[in-house]
Amino acid sequence: MIRRLLHYADPRARRLLLAELACIVVVAILQGIAFLLLVPVLRALFDGDTTAAGNRLGVLAVVGGVYAVAFWCAGQIGMRASTALLDSLLTRLGDRLVELPVAWFGADRSGMIAGIATQGAMFVSTTPYSFLRHVLTGFITPATVLAGMYVLDWRLAVAMTVMVPVMAVGYRWVRRAIARGDAAHSEAVAQASNRVIEFARAQPVLRTAGDDSIAHRLVDESLRNQHRVYRGMLATGGAGIAAFAAIVQLSLTVLLVVGAYLAIGGSVDPATLIALLVLGARFNEPIVAAGDLSGGISVARTTLDQLDALSAVRGLPEPATPRKPADWSxxxxxxxxxxxxxxxxxxxxxxxxxxxxxxxxxxxxxxxxxxxxxxxxxxxxxxxxxxxxxxxxxxxxxxxxxxxxxxxxxxxxxxxxxxxxxxxxxxxxxxxxxxxxxxxxxxxxxxxxxxxxxxxxxxxxxxxxxxxxxxxxxxxxxxxxxxxxxxxxxxxxxxxxxxxxxxxxxxxxxxxxxxxxxxxxxxxxxxxxxxxxxxxxxxxxxxxxxxxxxxxxxxxxxx
Structure with a gap:
């Protein structure tokens, strides 16, 4: 997704996107470090060492302050990047439409083009900040937490690591299911838009046909098909997101079982166990959020697929050096x-x-x-x-x-x-x-x-x-x-x-x-x-x- 966004971005939008992504990575890592710092704070509180707890809270406050500044910078750059990316997408679309052979416009593609130029381009331009930011945070922050857990207790870290491939497969399945549903929905919307535009343009002719005309039926059928496809997309996406959330919660269950086993065996003290379980819960939370928002990225990918299809249309061959005609016969x-x-x-x-x-x-x-x-x-x-x-x-x-x-x-x-x-x-x-x-x-x-x-x-x-x-x-x-x-x-x-x-x-x-x-x-x-x-x-x-x-x-x- 990031590579494709950079492909359609002009130089200014590309620089802003890269700056935004850098800020997002920094924010995600700082968030993971802040979660890890909760462990020594909780340990000190359980041990009754208020001085140590205060010192560690001070460090946590410094990290939190840096996090707040980085988060604000990411937001400011993100808004500028979205505006620049929208301008770039619309410019690329307009330039490509001018380059396409006139024969390509023989079929009615007004609905598809209108969809890209309005909702599609707007959705893609906001994707880096509205969706991609949360998805990246949902994986970078847990990765930071997981790396820190290997330092704190490698056994609980292994228990969490075992579930990572399962969550990765679940996330990929959710994303693909939503992408398929959105592709079908996008096509249905384009067809319905074509019919509505056709219906509006042909009103002088259709007024003589009566309410039971073929035009009315075609518009009604296309709109019903759009609603049917949309309901299917919601059902598929909702089921996928729920299944992914269940997988993520399963990882927390595994962590609880392993932690309880270690605590009963006496190899982990209760204070450390509670702190690590809190850390495990924070590990899962961003991943669940990333799963919920994965559908937004799939929707944006549909628009990018349409732009890719436009880019793939073969134009008429052009000469390297155009010749000049002798006359105008x-x-x-x-x-x-x-x-x-x-x-x-x-x-x-x-x-x-x-x-x-x-x-x-x-x-x-x-x-x-x-x-x-x-x-x-x-x-x-x-x-x-x-x-x-x-x-x-x-x-x-x-x-x-x-x-x-x-x-x-x-x-x-x-x-x-x-x-x-x-x-x-x-x-x-x-x-x-x-x-x-x-x-x-x-x-x-x-x-x-x-x-x-x-x-x-x-x-x-x-x-x-x-x-x-x-x-x-x-x-x-x-x-x-x-x-x-x-x-x-x-x-x-x-x-x-x-x-x-x-x-x-x-x-x-x-x-x-x-x-x-x-x-x-x-x-x-x-x-x-x-x-x-x-x-x-x-x-x-x-x-x-x-x-x-x-x-x-x-x-x-x-x-």
Whole structure:
């Protein structure tokens, strides 16, 4: 656990964690020494030697004072370490999410990520002080006591040592049982979170389905499953902790039996026996506390396992030295690609010339959107080559491709922010006037004029305050602002009213003036203006392709 915490800590958090751990070790050892000092104090009291008892109490008070200072230092450093570790965990999570290939986000993992970023990261950051401190103390303090008991009476020390392996096995079993239960619970929570988020986002559609809809049932089932798993985790963890406490108490029973036997035999005087039995009780107390808190460490370990899984996700290969494209043409050469199953594209070859508009048409499921995702390097093809400017995309690297390509998809997501800021993210380095100018070219100014607040009007979560066509205009304005040489429009005019379709069509004409434009479309009006048309056959290949006249049935050629 300590090694894994240090792995995810930045340099500052690592220094604070090591300082905190050092203080915890010192505090635990001092506590053990204080327990050992009780033996000579009790011996002196039983012997009636008040002077010796007073002197030894003075030593005990000095050790207690040093312990109090070390404990206070551990607390102060622990709070700073928790804050630094939380910051480090969230930073590492954010950096890793940015590095992950876009394809990884195809599955709904919002619940898992939200769990890590909120409760998971917070729990892990507080683990060193809230749980690990007590667990370390629960073993270091008894180890110090045990070492001292070998000096005081080796026979009772051996009796306590015999039980150490039994307690170690019991502690490990408790920890693993709780870890298994928490892993199952964490997965159930993530699934329930996914369903609740999905349910909230889809309310406009679900309102027509009635209370007995499949969405309601799925949410109810996921929540019931979460409660069931949680009850199982509590039952397993509670039983394990109780069993471990019984094992620890058994060690005290062994110590009592051995001590009584030695006292009856006369080899241990009653005063020493009572003092050592008190020491034995203090030996067990921290171990029981460590067992009770072992579940907290197991819960933290679940979050660290999730972070490990994120770290293990393989990204797309990146070149050591990215190449530069000769131009902004796009070429598919014998490309095959599928989504964990039958190929969507199979041995597909075509070229989208630089500075021209290429329209991709075909039946649903023929791979039109897949083509745009391969150009944007959401994925790499299984075989064949996707090239930009004559350079295979993997040799350009993701950063070059992201800078060169501006995708505009049918499902547009806007942040719960102002209209202007939602456009601004297309190129945060520009000034406000440049952003407004680009947005005006996409006719977003008409939206701003309609809403109270103008450019500073908030669009709502996901752009819920705007219509589908208006969201498309904002998305296209981002592409204009980015000034990327390649623009991908995936069904940009699908399901738009005539007014928004005309507005988007005008923007498309602006884009094609100096960019390589790839448009996925169904409507003839969009296809008619294309310089080239590629018609997919629905079996992974191309049925026909041709020049601008192909839309009217002219100049069609079969590849």
């Amino acid at each position: 796009i070429r598919f050469d014998d490309v095959t690609f599928g989504y964990d199953g039958a190929p969507v594209l199979e041995r597909l070859s075509f070229t989208a010339p630089a500075g021209r508009m290429t329209a991709i048409v075909g039946p649903s499921g023929s791979g039109k959107t897949t083509i745009t995702k391969l150009v944007a390097r959401f994925y790499d093809p299984e075989s064949g080559t996707v090239s930009i400017g004559g350079v295979p995309v993997p040799e350009l690297g993701t950063a070059v491709v992201e800078g060169a390509v501006a995708p505009v998809f049918q499902d547009v997501y806007l942040f719960d922010d102002t209209i202007l800021n939602n456009v601004w993210i297309g190129n945060p380095g520009l000034g406000r006037d440049a952003v407004v100018a680009a947005a005006t070219r996409a006719r977003v100014d008409e939206i701003a004029d309609r809403l109270p607040g103008g450019w500073d009007a908030r669009v709502g979560e996901g752009g819920s305050n705007l219509s589908g066509g208006e969201r498309q205009r904002v998305s296209i304005a981002r592409a204009l602002l980015k000034e990327a040489p390649i623009v991908l429009l995936d069904e940009a005019t699908a399901a738009l009213d005539i007014g928004n379709e005309i507005a988007v069509g005008e923007v498309v004409e602006q884009l094609r003036a100096d960019r390589t434009l790839v448009v996925v479309a169904h409507r003839l009006q969009t296809i008619m203006t294309a310089d080239q048309i590629v018609m997919l056959d629905g079996a992974g290949g191309i049925r026909e392709s041709g020049t601008r006249g192909a839309a009217a049935g002219l100049e069609v050629r079969t590849p």
